[in-house]
Amino acid sequence: MTDRPFISIEELSKSYTEGERTHAVLRAASLQIRRGEFVALLGSSGSGKSTLLNLLSGIDAADSGAIWVEGQDLIAMKEAERTLFRRRHIGFVFQFFNLLPTLTVLENVALPLELAGGSAKDARAKAQALLDQVGLANRAASYPDLLSGGEQQRVALARALVHDPLLVLADEPTGNLDEETGSQVMDLLEQLTRQERKNLVMATHNMENARRADRVVNVREGKLVESGSNV
Amino acid sequence: MTKPLRILLFLAVVAAVATALYFSFPAREAEELAAQVRATPLVMEGFTRASQPRPFDFPMDLGPHGDYRTEWWYYIGNLETEDGRHFGFELTFFRVALLPPNLATSRSSEWATNQIYMAHFALTDVAGSQFHAFQRYSRGALSLAGAQAAPYRVWLEDWQVEQTGAARYLLRAANAGLAIELLLTDSKGPVAHGEEGYSQKGPEQGNASYYYSQTRLLAQGSIHIADEVFAVSGTAWSDHEYSTSVLSTNQVGWDWFAIQLEDGSEVMLYYIRRADGSIDPFSSGTLVAQDGSTQSLARQDFAIESHTIWRSPHSGAEYPLGWTITIPSADLQLELTPFLLDQELNLSTIYWEGAVQISGTKTGQPVAGVGYVELTGYAEPFSGDF
Amino acid sequence: MPASLFKVAWSYLLAHPLQTILMLLGISLGVAVAVSVDVANASASRAFDLSVEAVVGRSTHYISAGPNGIDEAVYSDLRRAGLELPIAPILSLYVSSPDLGGIALQLLGVDPFAEEPFRNYLYSEETRANATAIGAFYSLPGAILISTELGELYGLAPGDMVQLNIGGRATQGVIAGLMEPRDALSQRALEYLVLADLSSVQELSGRLGVIERIDLILPEEGRAAALQRVEDLLPAGLQILPAEGRNLAADQMTSAFRTNLTALSLLGLVVGLFLIYNTMTFSVVQRRQTFGTLRALGVSGREIFILVLGEALLVGLVGSILGVLLGVLLGRGAVEQVSQTINDIFFTLTVREASLPLSSLVKGAALGLAATLLAAWIPATEAANSPPRRILSRSQLELLSGKILGRLALLGASMAALSGGLLALVEIGLIASFACTFGVTIGLALTTPWITQRLMPLTARLLGWAIGPLGRLAPREVAASASRTSPAMAALMVAVAVTIGASLMISSFRGSVITWLDQILSNDIYGSVAGASLAEPAVPIEPQLIERIISWPGVEAVHLLRNIEVDSPYGPITISANDNPEDGAEQLYVVKQGSESEVWEAVQAGAVMISEPLANRLGLRMGNSIMLFTPQGEQSFPIVAVFRDYTSSQGNVTMWLETYRRLWNDQAVTAFSARVSPGGDVDALVQAMSAELSRDQFLNVRSNAGLRAETLEVFDRTFVITSALQIITTGVAFVGVLSAMLALQLEKQRQMGILKAIGLSLRQLWVLTLLETGLIGAVAGLLALPTGYIVAEILLQLINKRSFGWSLQMQLDSAPFIQALLIAVTAALLAGLYPAFRASRRSAAEAMRFD
Numbered sequence A: 001m002t003d004r005p006f007i008s009i010e011e012l013s014k015s016y017t018e019g020e021r022t023h024a025v026l027r028a029a030s031l032q033i034r035r036g037e038f039v040a041l042l043g044s045s046g047s048g049k050s051t052l053l054n055l056l057s058g059i060d061a062a063d064s065g066a067i068w069v070e071g072q073d074l075i076a077m078k079e080a081e082r083t084l085f086r087r088r089h090i091g092f093v094f095q096f097f098n099l100l101p102t103l104t105v106l107e108n109v110a111l112p113l114e115l116a117g118g119s120a121k122d123a124r125a126k127a128q129a130l131l132d133q134v135g136l137a138n139r140a141a142s143y144p145d146l147l148s149g150g151e152q153q154r155v156a157l158a159r160a161l162v163h164d165p166l167l168v169l170a171d172e173p174t175g176n177l178d179e180e181t182g183s184q185v186m187d188l189l190e191q192l193t194r195q196e197r198k199n200l201v202m203a204t205h206n207m208e209n210a211r212r213a214d215r216v217v218n219v220r221e222g223k224l225v226e227s228g229s230n231v
Numbered sequence B: 001m002t003k004p005l006r007i008l009l010f011l012a013v014v015a016a017v018a019t020a021l022y023f024s025f026p027a028r029e030a031e032e033l034a035a036q037v038r039a040t041p042l043v044m045e046g047f048t049r050a051s052q053p054r055p056f057d058f059p060m061d062l063g064p065h066g067d068y069r070t071e072w073w074y075y076i077g078n079l080e081t082e083d084g085r086h087f088g089f090e091l092t093f094f095r096v097a098l099l100p101p102n103l104a105t106s107r108s109s110e111w112a113t114n115q116i117y118m119a120h121f122a123l124t125d126v127a128g129s130q131f132h133a134f135q136r137y138s139r140g141a142l143s144l145a146g147a148q149a150a151p152y153r154v155w156l157e158d159w160q161v162e163q164t165g166a167a168r169y170l171l172r173a174a175n176a177g178l179a180i181e182l183l184l185t186d187s188k189g190p191v192a193h194g195e196e197g198y199s200q201k202g203p204e205q206g207n208a209s210y211y212y213s214q215t216r217l218l219a220q221g222s223i224h225i226a227d228e229v230f231a232v233s234g235t236a237w238s239d240h241e242y243s244t245s246v247l248s249t250n251q252v253g254w255d256w257f258a259i260q261l262e263d264g265s266e267v268m269l270y271y272i273r274r275a276d277g278s279i280d281p282f283s284s285g286t287l288v289a290q291d292g293s294t295q296s297l298a299r300q301d302f303a304i305e306s307h308t309i310w311r312s313p314h315s316g317a318e319y320p321l322g323w324t325i326t327i328p329s330a331d332l333q334l335e336l337t338p339f340l341l342d343q344e345l346n347l348s349t350i351y352w353e354g355a356v357q358i359s360g361t362k363t364g365q366p367v368a369g370v371g372y373v374e375l376t377g378y379a380e381p382f383s384g385d386f
Numbered sequence C: 001m002p003a004s005l006f007k008v009a010w011s012y013l014l015a016h017p018l019q020t021i022l023m024l025l026g027i028s029l030g031v032a033v034a035v036s037v038d039v040a041n042a043s044a045s046r047a048f049d050l051s052v053e054a055v056v057g058r059s060t061h062y063i064s065a066g067p068n069g070i071d072e073a074v075y076s077d078l079r080r081a082g083l084e085l086p087i088a089p090i091l092s093l094y095v096s097s098p099d100l101g102g103i104a105l106q107l108l109g110v111d112p113f114a115e116e117p118f119r120n121y122l123y124s125e126e127t128r129a130n131a132t133a134i135g136a137f138y139s140l141p142g143a144i145l146i147s148t149e150l151g152e153l154y155g156l157a158p159g160d161m162v163q164l165n166i167g168g169r170a171t172q173g174v175i176a177g178l179m180e181p182r183d184a185l186s187q188r189a190l191e192y193l194v195l196a197d198l199s200s201v202q203e204l205s206g207r208l209g210v211i212e213r214i215d216l217i218l219p220e221e222g223r224a225a226a227l228q229r230v231e232d233l234l235p236a237g238l239q240i241l242p243a244e245g246r247n248l249a250a251d252q253m254t255s256a257f258r259t260n261l262t263a264l265s266l267l268g269l270v271v272g273l274f275l276i277y278n279t280m281t282f283s284v285v286q287r288r289q290t291f292g293t294l295r296a297l298g299v300s301g302r303e304i305f306i307l308v309l310g311e312a313l314l315v316g317l318v319g320s321i322l323g324v325l326l327g328v329l330l331g332r333g334a335v336e337q338v339s340q341t342i343n344d345i346f347f348t349l350t351v352r353e354a355s356l357p358l359s360s361l362v363k364g365a366a367l368g369l370a371a372t373l374l375a376a377w378i379p380a381t382e383a384a385n386s387p388p389r390r391i392l393s394r395s396q397l398e399l400l401s402g403k404i405l406g407r408l409a410l411l412g413a414s415m416a417a418l419s420g421g422l423l424a425l426v427e428i429g430l431i432a433s434f435a436c437t438f439g440v441t442i443g444l445a446l447t448t449p450w451i452t453q454r455l456m457p458l459t460a461r462l463l464g465w466a467i468g469p470l471g472r473l474a475p476r477e478v479a480a481s482a483s484r485t486s487p488a489m490a491a492l493m494v495a496v497a498v499t500i501g502a503s504l505m506i507s508s509f510r511g512s513v514i515t516w517l518d519q520i521l522s523n524d525i526y527g528s529v530a531g532a533s534l535a536e537p538a539v540p541i542e543p544q545l546i547e548r549i550i551s552w553p554g555v556e557a558v559h560l561l562r563n564i565e566v567d568s569p570y571g572p573i574t575i576s577a578n579d580n581p582e583d584g585a586e587q588l589y590v591v592k593q594g595s596e597s598e599v600w601e602a603v604q605a606g607a608v609m610i611s612e613p614l615a616n617r618l619g620l621r622m623g624n625s626i627m628l629f630t631p632q633g634e635q636s637f638p639i640v641a642v643f644r645d646y647t648s649s650q651g652n653v654t655m656w657l658e659t660y661r662r663l664w665n666d667q668a669v670t671a672f673s674a675r676v677s678p679g680g681d682v683d684a685l686v687q688a689m690s691a692e693l694s695r696d697q698f699l700n701v702r703s704n705a706g707l708r709a710e711t712l713e714v715f716d717r718t719f720v721i722t723s724a725l726q727i728i729t730t731g732v733a734f735v736g737v738l739s740a741m742l743a744l745q746l747e748k749q750r751q752m753g754i755l756k757a758i759g760l761s762l763r764q765l766w767v768l769t770l771l772e773t774g775l776i777g778a779v780a781g782l783l784a785l786p787t788g789y790i791v792a793e794i795l796l797q798l799i800n801k802r803s804f805g806w807s808l809q810m811q812l813d814s815a816p817f818i819q820a821l822l823i824a825v826t827a828a829l830l831a832g833l834y835p836a837f838r839a840s841r842r843s844a845a846e847a848m849r850f851d
Helices: A049-057 A079-089 A105-115 A120-133 A149-161 A179-195 A207-211 B004-023 B030-039 C003-015 C017-056 C072-080 C125-129 C134-139 C148-153 C184-190 C198-205 C223-233 C243-286 C288-296 C301-346 C358-384 C394-425 C430-467 C469-480 C482-520 C543-550 C596-604 C612-618 C657-664 C682-693 C704-718 C720-747 C749-757 C762-804 C814-841 C844-848
Strands: A007-018 A021-033 A038-042 A064-069 A090-093 A167-171 A199-204 A215-220 A223-229 B070-080 B086-097 B115-125 B130-139 B145-148 B153-156 B159-165 B168-175 B178-186 B198-200 B208-225 B228-243 B251-261 B266-274 B284-288 B294-297 B303-311 B318-327 B332-338 B344-346 B350-362 B365-375 C061-064 C087-096 C105-110 C143-147 C161-166 C169-179 C193-197 C213-216 C239-242 C525-529 C555-566 C573-578 C589-592 C608-611 C625-630 C633-643 C652-656 C671-676 C699-703
Touching: A007 A049, A021 A049, A021 A223, A038 A049, A038 A179, A038 A207, A049 A064, A049 A090, A049 A167, A049 A199, A079 A090, A079 C762, A090 A149, A105 A120, A105 A149, A105 C469, A120 A149, A149 A167, A149 A179, A167 A179, A179 A199, A179 A207, A199 A207, B070 B178, B070 B208, B070 B350, B070 B365, B086 B145, B086 B153, B086 B159, B086 B178, B086 B228, B086 B350, B115 B145, B115 B153, B115 B178, B115 B208, B115 B350, B130 B153, B130 B344, B168 B208, B178 B228, B208 B251, B208 B266, B228 B251, B228 B365, B251 B318, B251 B332, B251 B350, B266 B318, B318 B350, B318 B365, B332 B365, C003 C017, C003 C301, C017 C243, C017 C301, C017 C358, C017 C720, C061 C223, C072 C087, C072 C213, C072 C223, C087 C198, C105 C198, C143 C148, C148 C169, C161 C198, C169 C198, C193 C198, C223 C239, C239 C243, C243 C288, C243 C301, C243 C358, C243 C430, C243 C482, C243 C720, C243 C762, C288 C301, C301 C358, C301 C720, C394 C430, C394 C482, C394 C762, C430 C469, C430 C482, C430 C762, C469 C482, C469 C762, C482 C704, C482 C720, C482 C762, C482 C814, C525 C682, C525 C704, C543 C555, C543 C671, C543 C682, C555 C625, C555 C657, C573 C625, C573 C657, C589 C596, C596 C608, C596 C633, C596 C652, C608 C612, C612 C633, C633 C652, C652 C657, C682 C699, C699 C704, C704 C720, C720 C762, C720 C814, C749 C762, C762 C814
Parallel strands: A038 A199, A038 A215, A090 A167, A167 A199, C105 C193, C143 C169, C573 C652, C608 C633
Antiparallel strands: A007 A021, A007 A064, A215 A223, B070 B086, B070 B228, B086 B115, B115 B130, B145 B153, B153 B159, B159 B168, B168 B178, B178 B208, B198 B208, B208 B228, B251 B266, B251 B365, B266 B284, B284 B294, B303 B318, B318 B332, B332 B350, B344 B350, B350 B365, C061 C213, C061 C239, C087 C105, C087 C161, C087 C213, C143 C193, C161 C169, C525 C671, C525 C699, C555 C573, C555 C671, C589 C633, C608 C652, C625 C633
């Protein structure tokens, strides 16, 4: 662990073209995140926080700028390299859970490991362990659509963590849950990431959730504005 | 005489044939022949022509003369039932040769022929105010149609006239429920027209025919109309004429008269009409006495005047009907009145041929009779091609 | 209904151009196939009618005698009998001329003066006006009339000489005139007809003194009396027969053939129907939210129904019009194929051009529209039933469909069982048989999605074990989307099954023909008079040539054959009379009385054998008798055997040559077979005979092998169109699978995004997509194997028998099965390529922007 930031976002710009109109989502956004830090990106819908997450995970490519994650420039990588990077280092939690309906809970959780080429046996053991941690060991053989929203999101947490990523990206993880369930899921998410000293970057417009973060960054019209540290 | 009309009828068929000949010819020497044929639009060359008087040789001349281009046998007559119901009839056989004898090839099929026959059959029912006319064609082969001299016979399918004895003939025709069957007895024998039968029709050499008639055939027999049968008797007339080329270019049609008077004499007359409306100087006629002796009449020896114009509802043609005929040399003046106005044959060629009633005076005495009149070239002016 | 609603439909179509194009393609291909075959059939049928009309004209009856024809005197006697009935003599033959394209033309010898009531072509104003040739007929030997079109086509004018090949001899003819018929109809009828005077035809054919038949028109009123009057005039041995018997017999010949083609063409549309259903269902499912919202806004279910149906109608209309246009193009090729087959097998057509009957076009368009509406009905109903603003999760939808799939499978199975039962147990007509075949095929196709769903868990386990998570995922996805992909799957299954069925049928048919050829072709050399068309009646070989063949050095034995069509109470029937005492042993029997030698002894004593198609057609069995008209009057022949024969679907009667000669008083020979002395060189002998004999009469002399090859060539030609239709049908199915896959991938964009987010690599994406489509193809292909076999059995055992009277042995061959499986998997894999490509190009983020 050095002083060097674990993640460094430099002058990142991204725009989408819809028909004839070009819409700039990020304009020269910059941000430094230290190892193990929990950062909340706070902003209203369409402010660009989801885009920033997509760029951070490498599932979308920026127009200009750079993203350094542990000394590697994500922007400079090829699609295949980014996929490998993502496979190894990134876990994703979505607002709508996004579990695969045709796979069981256990299979869903094990999938990232298996896609990365791990043995099925190993993958399942790890997945089972994580399901234990999220308290859903008994639902391993169920299909996602039989689970409640909170349960589904807990499965998604397990899936995001199963391959031991460095960075967990969460996009409005409670957006589709009631307050109580949301808070339970947030507790679990915070606990699991902090105990393993993983970085967590969470996009949200929920102040309550944002307050849990080490640092809150406001996303306004494509720019990042530091609003101070909670620590 | 002429019945140039018949020529016209004929020529309608001949024209087609001739043109076809003009186009093409069979194998081997075909090209030569074809060239030869193409050289003249109308194939007259090679046919025998009527160019000078030539006494008839009976019975041979009763039959066909295939080396002349056209020929016809013509039967017309006036008949009555015992109670006076009047009928007129016409049965005519036409022959045309397709090729001159020098061009005809020898063929192995019985169907092959150089002769085409056409026949017209018409019946005038005066009491019923009905006139019927029919037409048939056939080839002169396979005994479908033909003519022969001894015993004399001319036929087209089941329409026919055949000799049954000396000067006796049986005439039969039927069509569409109408039928006629007559026994004809020739009371005078053949009568030659013109110069021993040589009948000049125009100034050109060869524009002539050989022409004779049986001017008084006593007829006895029956007529069927649908389911009715009428026993009839009366007098009939026959013509037989053959030629190769007859008319000049400016001759457009003709009016022809066959007159049978009660005193046992007959008259044949024709006017050839010219394009300018005048009467051709080659118009002529024949007086036949009771004993069969004849006297030729030239253009200036007779006059024919018509009284009324009848417009045909079928063809639209206008015919002069009703005539006064004067023959000063015989002191003969006759009024001819059609039994029916509508005796027009609206067939492949359109002409008027009908039975007429006759009254008048002969050497001052009243005389009556019956006859047949033929009017041609009224429906379609013949431009003088023939 | 507010206009903005239509915008919903319109912009959907525009926003999904690929889906719309595929839908259009499906409809237009289906319609095109149906139209092209209909055009071909209509043209063939029309050509056929016109050919018959040109030759038969308006006659109601005809007088016919045996092969020796009618004495021409009979005609002139009738003419002179005062019948006052239209009668016309005919003597016809087939000619070809290098100056007229070398094709077979019918040369009709007529009496022009008798023709007018029968065939009006000679009597148009135009023909008269151009002053032809009625007269030239009589006096010019070899004078012929041809149609103006034919004249223009070959640059011939009146007066031109043409070479005429008649009965293997070349002679000269001369064009006497051009026929200019008065209307387009008779113009087409006349196009390939050559007219000549009877005298010329007698001379050209050497049939002097003879005519072939006498046509009559008997009045409707008092027909019996008129018939009696004519009969009374006829000498013994002549029959007066109704003309329609001949037309009907001729028409029946080709109708089964045409029905077969129509059935095959409709298959394309059925496959297209699945496709439309598939696409429409997708478009509805995709817009459930939209429809839910619209319903919440107060749009009625009926309006949504109309909206969806209207959308389908629009696509259906455009697709149908495109299909009709395409069909017309395809039709031209099809017409050629169909006419060729008809010329090969059934009848020499005097008309060959494609006619474009409006009815075919209208029918095609209507069929396309109706199919679209029918296929869109269920999706439209589903859309109309969208509950207002209800959000359905996908799994709910699939669960619903899962039940439907089971029910569908049950329905399909009962449909297949019922149709199969009907086919197997009940005597039904050809069209009904095809309907039942469709029933079996479609019924089995309907079970495909359910079976697929059932098969997938096992497959997932197998593949998961073999290739890991993707192997597990793909089958599960296939099972989950079975309700969406089922129409495409069913369509593919039908297309592949029919491909298997047709190939199996053709290869079995071919095999049967080969077996049969092996059996009957036991001599070394075969010869007959060369003609321009296979279907034209056999022309006798000149007697002096027969003498020369018999005494040919190196020839051990010669057998003679007389092939001739004679009249019978059942219509015209072909007789094959031969003098080969071995013939009894050279047949493949269906059934026979006693041993082969006993059968042949009976035949030598005057009995006959009939071919299987004839037995089927006339319902005659062994032990019955068959009646034939001979110059001696009607004669009865005991049937002692039924044998296989694939030369004609009309069938024939085989008798002893002596019997034929005695009864028909005809010494002519139309074919010979010869055995070469041991050690002789067959090919050299064939060449020598060909060369030397053809100086006098052009003979086709062929070796055993040559004849075999030629027969099989005709066979293969006959099935060209069948294969073409199959390929198109498979093409339609391919488009179906492609569009289904594409739409499926569209649906799964988000899922692909998630998978990418959790680490799915590009390669894995391709593998997953192709695994899914490949699985669909493989399952459809596998299920098509038994279905195809069943279809082949039906085609062989029932359809062929009912269509042509041939029974054929199934000859199993693995090739069609393997081929079909390959086709199915390849089609499905190909159909997966584009969706996979598209999915790979899309970034995961974009794919997920559905959130």
